[in-house]
Amino acid sequence: MGAGTEPDGSSRSDEEWERFLRESVAGVADAPKEPSARARDVAKRLAAEPGPAPDGWRAYTPARPKRRTGWYVAGLLASPALLAVAIAPGRIVDLFTGTDSAPSAAETGRPDQAPPAGPAQRPTMDRPFRGSPAASWADGAAGITVPKAGAVGWMSAAEVEQALARSRDFLVASNLDRGVLRGERPEKAIALVNPHQKDVQDLLGTAFRTPDEKNDPLLLFSRFQPSRTRLVGDVVKTRGRLTYREGERGALQVTADVTFVYPVARADTGGGDDARDGEIVRTIVRRELVLSWDDPAKVSTEPGTFSVVSYKYDMTNGGCGALTGYFTPPFGTDHRADGAGTEVDPYDRSTPIGRGEPSKDGCRRATRS
Structure with missing residues (x-):
């Protein structure tokens, strides 16, 4: 060959x-x-022969990507981001400053400290909890933790579970119901109170007609005068829990410790997406109630009702003037009238609740809202 x-x-x-x-x-x-x-x-x-070595016959060298490709991809990613900034600049700024926190875990016991302070930011009509620890709290009834039920005293586990649910229903009906918050009579809540408990029934009979220091509806119910104050948005933030034990004569004793945060504005301000469209104040109310679900064989009561053992509340940004039966949040120059008094962090749930009435040296003044 x-x-x-x-x-x-x-x-x-x-x-x-x-x-x-x-x-x-x-x-x-x-x-x-x-x-x-x-x-x-x-x-x-x-x-x-001079010159570079020849390429291999079966060798493969991938093409080097062009430098402009990276800029092209970055441009595609940046375009929607720029659009988002144009549509909602406040939310984008909050995203990068860490204002939006992850939802808080449910409260199952007393915390050992107050929640940390975040960046100081003014609330807006669109985001009334902005700059507040309550921004990460649950909405409405979801923020009230109900424990697992077990048999107590004269009640089976199933009956305790029902009583715990009705105890939370009372908190919802007295502090979250939109009609009650606008000043309406809290009929659903009142229906859960033992009609044979004379002292509480006397309070309820007087408080809504002629409120005074002893018979003040705010001792049990959250109310705002609609001609003066309006709620901002549809959400009230809450955080707290129910606990229970056996009380006197084998009764089921339920203790509620819950904080409610109400964002409000003047009744005559219009809606809008910016704080300049209307000042927003957060009225913060922490309530502690002790309720007794009594054995009808031992105590005069009605099925499905409880007796009120005790009630206490702390309130900030709710007014310091004459008793009216409504919370009166301070707007504008009213802040100066409420500027004196004992300082309190209304978000600190690490210690037991104090007295319901204002301190003797003036109103309780919130260190943050």
């Missing part, structure tokens, strides 16, 4: 042989071990 002839009788051109021998010189893995005399002559000639 002559040079350049394959075993099957086909022949290769000189160009193909030169390419094959270039690969041999470059050290291709499958180059022949014993090239022919002609191949060795051509190899010597190619080796003597």
Whole structure:
């Protein structure tokens, strides 16, 4: 066979042989071990030629990406971000400043400290809890933790579970019901109170007609005067829990400790997405109630009702003037009248609740709202 002839009788051109021998010189893995005399002559000639080594026959070098590709992808990602900034700049700023916290876990016991302070930011009509620890709290009834029920005294576990649910219903009906918050009589809440408990029934009979220090509806119910104050948005933030134990004469005694945060504005301010459209004040009320679900065989009561053992509340940004039966949040220059008195962190739930009435040296003044 002559040079350049394959075993099957086909022949290769000189160009193909030169390419094959270039690969041999470059050290291709499958180059022949014993090239022919002609191949060795051509190899010597190619080796003597200047210039870079030839590319391998079966080698593959991926194309290097063009530099502008990265900018193109970045541009695609930046475009929706710029659009979002244009639509809601306040929310984007909050995202990068860490204002929006993850939802707080349910409270199952007394915390050992107050929640940390975040960046000082003014609330807006669209985001009335902005800059407040309550921003991460649950909405409405979801923020009131109800424990797992077990048998207590005269009640089975199923009856305790029902009583706990009705205890929470009372808190909702007295502090979250929209009609009650607008000053309506809290009929649903009152229906859960033992009608044979004379002292509480006397309070309820007087408080809504002629409120005074002893018979003040705010002792049990949250109310705002609609001609003066309006709630901002549809959400009231809450945080707290129910606990229970066996009380006197085998009764189920339920203790509620819950904080309610109400964002409010003047009744005559319009809606809007910015605080300048109307000042927002957060009225913060913490309540502690002890309720007794009595054995009807031992205490005069009605099925599905409880007796009120005690009630206490702390309130800030709710007014310090004459008793009216409503919370009166301070707006504008009214802040100066409420600026004196004992300082209190209304979000600190690490210690038991104090007295319900204002301190003797003036109103209780919130260190933050």
